[in-house]
Amino acid sequence: MATMPGWFFEEPRPERRVRGKKEFIVAEEKSGAAILVESLVKQGVEFVFGYPGGAVLPIYDELFADTRLRHILVRHEAGAAHAAEGYARSTGKPGVVLVTSGPGATNAITGIADAFMDSIPLVVITGQVATNLIGTDAFQEADTIGLTRHCTKHNYLVKDPAELAATIDEAFQIATSGRPGPVVVDIPKNVQVAVATWQDGPVQRRMRYVPQMAGSADEIAQAVEMIARAERPILYTGGGVINSGPRAAELLRRFQKLTGAPLTSTLMGLGAFPADHPDWLGMLGMHGTYEANLAMNQCDVMVNIGARFDDRVTGRLDAFSPNSEKIHIDIDRSSINKVIPVDLGIVGDCATVLDQLIQAWGSRKGADLSEWKARIEGWRAKESLAYPQQREGGEIMPQRAIERLHALTKDKEPVITTEVGQHQMWAAQYFGFDKPNKWLTSGGLGTMGYGLPAAIGAQLGNPGRLVIDIAGEASIQMNIQELGTATQFRLPVKVFILNNEYMGMVRQWQELTYESRYSNSYSDSLPDFVRLAESYGWKGIRIHDESELDAGIMEMIAHDGPVMVDCQVSKEANCFPMIPSGAAHTEMLLYGDMVAGTMDDEAKALV
Amino acid sequence: MKIQHRETERHVLTIIVDNEAGILAKIAGLFTARGYNIDSLTVADITENHAVSRITIVTNGPPAVIDQIHAQLERLVPVHKVIDLTEVGPHVERELALIKVAGKGDNRVEALRVAELFRAKVVDTTTQSFVFELTGTPEKIDSFIALMRELGLVEVGRTGVVGMMRGPETA
Numbered sequence: 001m002a003t004m005p006g007w008f009f010e011e012p013r014p015e016r017r018v019r020g021k022k023e024f025i026v027a028e029e030k031s032g033a034a035i036l037v038e039s040l041v042k043q044g045v046e047f048v049f050g051y052p053g054g055a056v057l058p059i060y061d062e063l064f065a066d067t068r069l070r071h072i073l074v075r076h077e078a079g080a081a082h083a084a085e086g087y088a089r090s091t092g093k094p095g096v097v098l099v100t101s102g103p104g105a106t107n108a109i110t111g112i113a114d115a116f117m118d119s120i121p122l123v124v125i126t127g128q129v130a131t132n133l134i135g136t137d138a139f140q141e142a143d144t145i146g147l148t149r150h151c152t153k154h155n156y157l158v159k160d161p162a163e164l165a166a167t168i169d170e171a172f173q174i175a176t177s178g179r180p181g182p183v184v185v186d187i188p189k190n191v192q193v194a195v196a197t198w199q200d201g202p203v204q205r206r207m208r209y210v211p212q213m214a215g216s217a218d219e220i221a222q223a224v225e226m227i228a229r230a231e232r233p234i235l236y237t238g239g240g241v242i243n244s245g246p247r248a249a250e251l252l253r254r255f256q257k258l259t260g261a262p263l264t265s266t267l268m269g270l271g272a273f274p275a276d277h278p279d280w281l282g283m284l285g286m287h288g289t290y291e292a293n294l295a296m297n298q299c300d301v302m303v304n305i306g307a308r309f310d311d312r313v314t315g316r317l318d319a320f321s322p323n324s325e326k327i328h329i330d331i332d333r334s335s336i337n338k339v340i341p342v343d344l345g346i347v348g349d350c351a352t353v354l355d356q357l358i359q360a361w362g363s364r365k366g367a368d369l370s371e372w373k374a375r376i377e378g379w380r381a382k383e384s385l386a387y388p389q390q391r392e393g394g395e396i397m398p399q400r401a402i403e404r405l406h407a408l409t410k411d412k413e414p415v416i417t418t419e420v421g422q423h424q425m426w427a428a429q430y431f432g433f434d435k436p437n438k439w440l441t442s443g444g445l446g447t448m449g450y451g452l453p454a455a456i457g458a459q460l461g462n463p464g465r466l467v468i469d470i471a472g473e474a475s476i477q478m479n480i481q482e483l484g485t486a487t488q489f490r491l492p493v494k495v496f497i498l499n500n501e502y503m504g505m506v507r508q509w510q511e512l513t514y515e516s517r518y519s520n521s522y523s524d525s526l527p528d529f530v531r532l533a534e535s536y537g538w539k540g541i542r543i544h545d546e547s548e549l550d551a552g553i554m555e556m557i558a559h560d561g562p563v564m565v566d567c568q569v570s571k572e573a574n575c576f577p578m579i580p581s582g583a584a585h586t587e588m589l590l591y592g593d594m595v596a597g598t599m600d601d602e603a604k605a606l607v
Numbered sequence: 608m609k610i611q612h613r614e615t616e617r618h619v620l621t622i623i624v625d626n627e628a629g630i631l632a633k634i635a636g637l638f639t640a641r642g643y644n645i646d647s648l649t650v651a652d653i654t655e656n657h658a659v660s661r662i663t664i665v666t667n668g669p670p671a672v673i674d675q676i677h678a679q680l681e682r683l684v685p686v687h688k689v690i691d692l693t694e695v696g697p698h699v700e701r702e703l704a705l706i707k708v709a710g711k712g713d714n715r716v717e718a719l720r721v722a723e724l725f726r727a728k729v730v731d732t733t734t735q736s737f738v739f740e741l742t743g744t745p746e747k748i749d750s751f752i753a754l755m756r757e758l759g760l761v762e763v764g765r766t767g768v769v770g771m772m773r774g775p776e777t778a
Contacts, residue, residue: 334678601608
């Protein structure tokens with residue numbers, strides 16, 4: 001072969017670090033565990049979320065008395081991964097996880113898969129049995145690389161401590177650039193103990209992962225042309241805008257101002273655009289607003305910025321926005337044309353492409369959108385988020401609880417995490433978000449048990465900020481052991497449980513689809529959440545009826561420490577509006593549309 | 608309710624990858640996990656230092672799925688390049704097969720005659736059998752095997768397709 005392709009190895013660059021006046025590179029023998037710790041420090045890691053075990057003992061010994069990294073001991077490895085996600089999403093920095101082999105790794109997998117679906121940068125270090133034991137069914141052996149192959153952006157088995165520094169460097173680069181995601185680095189125990197030469201300089205980087213950041217000039221010009229002549233444009237934004245960093249949200253606001261186009265967002269994208277803006281349509285999709293879904297259906301030019309046409313957003317595909325030209329901006333080329341064929345795909349980073357669009361737009365004026373906006377106002381007048389207000393005996397409507405929580409905390413710009421289910425949708429619908437990185441929820445994988453550990457990670461990354469996990473009584477029990485983590489590290493996180501004694505979303509689907517046969521959706525044998533909280537050293541508050549709601553929320557905020565609120569809400573309330581399974585955007589159910597009964601098999605098969 | 612099936616077309620993909628542990632499992636697993644088809648798959652390293660491998664996959668699917676396969680493969684970190692040979696146009700496809708035929712008498716003579724017509728090589732012989740080596744397009748090998756079936760075919764081994772663009776351009 002004549003020449004090696006350019007992507008092979010970059011020329012080694014013997015850069016020298018200047019200390020004082022003398023130049024030198026420190027080269028010394030270090031164990032794999034010590035090299036790992038040095039590499040993490042070099043990446044600027046503040047926190048390692050982890051749980052010790054046999055196959056990571058050499059690493060834990062290195063962490064002992066090392067003050068540069070702070071290890072956060074969780075109570076279950078899934079908690080470590082979710083806490084790292086919460087840290088990453090609220091700070092924009094990668095989260096780092098350290099778990100042992102076998103069950104340590106398998107327990108972490110739910111969090112890794114969650115980060116993969118929601119594109120969250122994680123570097124997960126897993127211990128592995130010694131290389132000579134791999135494949136022998138050794139104690140606490142699991143094929144971590146095989147198990148995580150399809151729920152990581154990339155993974156490594158490190159067989160030599162000499163490869164460790166470069167591997168960790170590349171792992172961070174891959175996790176944080178392009179479409180972010182989790183990277184697993186599996187390190188056998190003997191590789192942690194064995195020594196290699198370690199240099200205190202930059203590592204030689206393999207330049208094999210270089211994501212495309214900007215769109216081509218042609219694509220940008222075409223997009224501007226399409227948007228400028230649109231009579232009924234809509235901006236449909238997603239988690240890509242959040243992942244691209246706060247600048248992307250800033251640029252999105254500027255671009256919206258230039259075009260005047262109404263804007264809707266996916267669950268993942270909430271916060272990129274202010275919820276009190278007149279052109280904000282609310283969230284779209286299965287539990288999105290009437291105006292957002294109807295505008296998507298009736299638009300003539302749709303601009304998808306960092307979203308991925310998820311099935312929860314599109315509803316029935318053949319009825320999805322039938323008469324529009326579609327532009328899709330995504331950093332992941334495989335997202336374009338995956339579900340919905342588009343007229344113009346632009347592969348690139350949201351902030352970079354938005355900047356290009358703003359430059360190309362220049363001083364032009366868009367079409368007159370007043371007619372379009374008048375139609376939208378007509379849909380908005382349906383008040384699709386309205387719900388019954390007065391209840392007998394002061395019963396609290398869960399929607400009301402979220403609205404009050406928002407009203408009483410918005411000055412503090414809290415970080416909100418959630419579990420998964422009805423409470424999650426109510427939080428998305430009724431808590432008005434206006435800044436990015438303040439809304440952390442498990443969107444793609446839909447992981448119950450996400451919210452509490454995520455709140456812990458977010459609190460560590462945002463000391464002094466109010467962090468609230470809006471939870472359901474069923475979800476919170478999935479990682480309730482993490483109450484102890486918050487106590488140990490003195491983290492004043494708040495858990496606000498909307499307790500309706502049901503796995504509410506399951507029950508709602510059983511009402512709509514299975515003639516209200518509530519198969520296993522009742523939350524029986526619940527703990528006394530107040531006493532449970534107190535037993536972990538938390539404050540516990542119970543709210544029975546609406547007259548206590550504001551005082552209870554204020555008491556929660558005022559307490560300098562972790563608080564769990566058991567807010568007992570209406571047991572029958574359901575989450576509306578709703579596009580039922582297999583239906584189109586135009587077939588929304590609003591509150592009070594009494595629907596119950598059965599569905600045909602086609603609809604049942606669509607989750 | 609019935610499961611629906613869609614019209615498919617055949618594509619030959621050449622994939623240039625880092626020759627690292629697990630890469631084959633990663634690519635094969637991607638096809639399984641996303642419900643894509645593999646008709647044949649070949650892999651071998653192609654550089655002196657064993658750092659890069661070339662994988663050829665013959666797949667079939669509707670055009671949109673083929674495009675997705677292309678994009679999903681390119682998304683993998685160790686994948687440097689994916690070339691859809693069917694899409695780029697003129698290209699050669701070759702496959703190697705070993706075909707064992709057992710028998711005596713006229714069938715044996717006829718098998719040897721047909722093998723000559725196909726330019727198959729005899730790589731092993733006994734008084735009761737031949738092993739033929741045949742290189743060609745999958746269709747050529749298919750038709751040779753079809754003929755041999757009547758003449759005492761007992762065993763077939765095929766490598767799967769390797770492909771390359773025609774002309775001076777490289778993949």
